[in-house]
Amino acid sequence: MPTTIRQVLLLSSLLLLFSGKGGAKTPLVQYSITDFGAVGDSITLNTAAIQAAIDTAHARGGGEIIIPPGIFYSGSIVLKSNTHLFLAPGSKLLASTELKDYPMLEVDYTSINRSYGGHEVMAGKTRFAFIIAFRSKNIGISGQGTIDGNGGNGADFKVTVDDQGKWHKPKRPAMIHFISCEDILLRDVDIQYCQNWHVHMENSEQIRIENIDITGHANANDDGIDINSCRDVTIQNCRVDVGDDGLVFKTKGKAPNENIMVTNCVFASETRCIQFGSETEGDMRNIVIRNVLLKPTAIRPEWPEPGAKPISKLIKRSLGTGISINSNDGGTLENITISQVRCVDLPSPLYLHNARRLWKYSEGRYDTTMEAGTLRNIFINDFVATGIKNTANPTIMGLPERPLENIHLSDLYFEFTGTFDPASLLTDLTDLTEHCAWPGYWGKEKHYPAYGLECRYVEGLSFDNLTFSIKEDPRPAIILSHTGTLQIGSVSNLGGTGKTIVTK
Secondary structure (H helix, E strand, O other), X not given: OOOOHHHHHHHHHHHHXXXXXXXXXXXXXXXXXXXXXOOOEEEEEOHHHHHHHHHHXXXXXXXXXXXXXXXXXXXXXXXXXXXXXXXOOOEEEEEOOOHHHOOOEEOOOOOOOOOOOOOOOOOOOEEOEEEEEEOOEEEEEEEOOEEEOOOOOOHHHOOEEOOOOOEEOOOOOEEEEEEOOEXXXXXXXEEEOOOOOOEEEEOOEEEEEEOOEEEOOOOOOOOOEEXXXXXXXXXXXXXXXXXXXXXXXXXXXXXXXXXXXXXXXXXXXXXXXXXEEEEEOOOEEEEEEEEEEEEOOOOOOOOOEOOEOOOOHHHHHHOOEEEEEEEOOOOOEEEEXXXXXXXXXXXXXXXXXXXXXXXXXXXXXXXXXOOOOOEEEEEEEEEEEEEEEOOOOOEEEOEOOEOEEEEEEEEEEEEEEOOOOHHHEOOOOOOOOOOOOOOOOOOOOOEOOOOOEEEEEEEEEEEEEEEEEOOOOOOOOEEEEEEOOEEEOOEEEEOOOOXXXXXX
16 A cells, blocks of 8 residues: 555654654763873874873773863774763864874675776775774763864875766775664764765664765765665754765665655755765665755865866766765665655756666676665655756656656755757657666656656555746656556646657
C-alpha cells in the first residue's frame, strides 16, 4: 500500500520527538591545552600537546579540552570517548599543510572508493583527518572559535588541473571525520577551508549538528556536511557555503542512513546544495528536510592557480542544483519528506533519478548482477524556486526495469528565465543506463522537451497545485511517459504557449 500523507506526518512527528534527544553531554572537568605546552603563535606544531590533553581527560573519565584565544597549528588529533573540544572566542585550530602530520587510522568499517576524477584510491579500512575519532562515545566540538583546514595550502595537498581540464588530486585529509561513533555534538563553531570535505560522519549514530557555519572554496571536494551510513541525526540552524555539495547523504558501505531531520538551514553551492547520493550501496530511509534556503555561493574563488578558475567537469555537469535524489549503486531511498524549500537563482531546482552504476564500496568492485536501486515514497511539498534556467530542465526518471515508486509533488512554484531557442531543442531524452545522471546530462545548454518537468518510468505519481511560469515558451510544461497510476490535481502553465501536460 502506498505511503500516505498521514504516515509521512507521523514520521515527521517522530523525528521531531527524536530531535530533542541524543548528542553528546559536555563533561564538567576542563583541561586547557596550554597547560600541556601548546603555543598559539600559528607556527609551533601543537599536535602532541593537544593530544596529551585529550588523552589525559579520557584516562580520567572524560573532560572538556579548552582551546584558548590564539592560533594553534596542529596535525591530526584523535578525539576519544567522553572528551569535547571547546574553542573559546578568539581561538583557532589551524591544520598542518604537511601530509606527514596525518597518520592513517585503522578502522573496521570497509569503504573502498572508485578511482575517478583524479582521486587517488584509498585503502578500505584506513582513514585520516584533521580531527578524527573511531569507536568513541560522547564526543563533541563546540564554542565560538574557528577550525581552519588550511585548504589549498601546502605542496602535499595541491590540486591541479591540466590543459585538457583533467583534475590531478593527491590524497588529502578530511577536516572532521568520525567513524563508528555514538553521541556526537557539533555546535556553534566556525569551520572553514578544508583540504577535502569539512564534516564527515561515517557509520555513526545519535548525532546533533547545530548552529555551525561552514565556508569552503579553498580546495576541490569541499563538501560541507557528509552523512554517510548514519542513524538518528539532527541538523539544524546551520549555514554552509561551499563549492561542492552543501549537504550530502551517502552510503559508501552496507550500513543505511536512517532517521534524519534537517531544519532551518541555508545551503549555498556551485554544484548541489542538497544531494542524496551519488554513492548508494546501502539504503536510506526516514529522512525529513524542512525549512531550507538553497542558493548560489556568494564566493567566487580563483584556484588552484591565481587568476584563472580551472575548467571543472563537475561544475559543468551540475549547473548548480537545489535538491538531487539519486540511487546508483543498488540502494533503495525511501520515506523522504521535503517541505518549505526556497530555491533562488539556481539553474536546476530538483531532479530524481536511479541508474545502474552498481559499485560495491564494501568490496571495492562493480557488481552488475545486483538489482538497481530505486526511490520510493518521496513527498515534496511547498517548494518555491525562482531564477531557474530554461535549459537542462528538471527531470524525474526511473529505469524501464526499475521504476521509481510513489512520488508525490504538491504546492510547487517554479519560475524559469531565459529565451527559447528552437535550434537547441531536444525532441527526446534517452533512457538512463549505467551512468549517474546530473542536470545537463543530456546537454547543459539544451532545451529539454518539457520546460517544467519530465517524468518517465514512475509507478504511482501524484501532482497537486503545481505552477510553472515561463515567458513565451512553446514546449509543454510537463511530459509524462511510462508512468503507472496517476493522480493529477491542479497544474498551471503561466506564460507558456504549449500544452500544460503531454502524455506519451
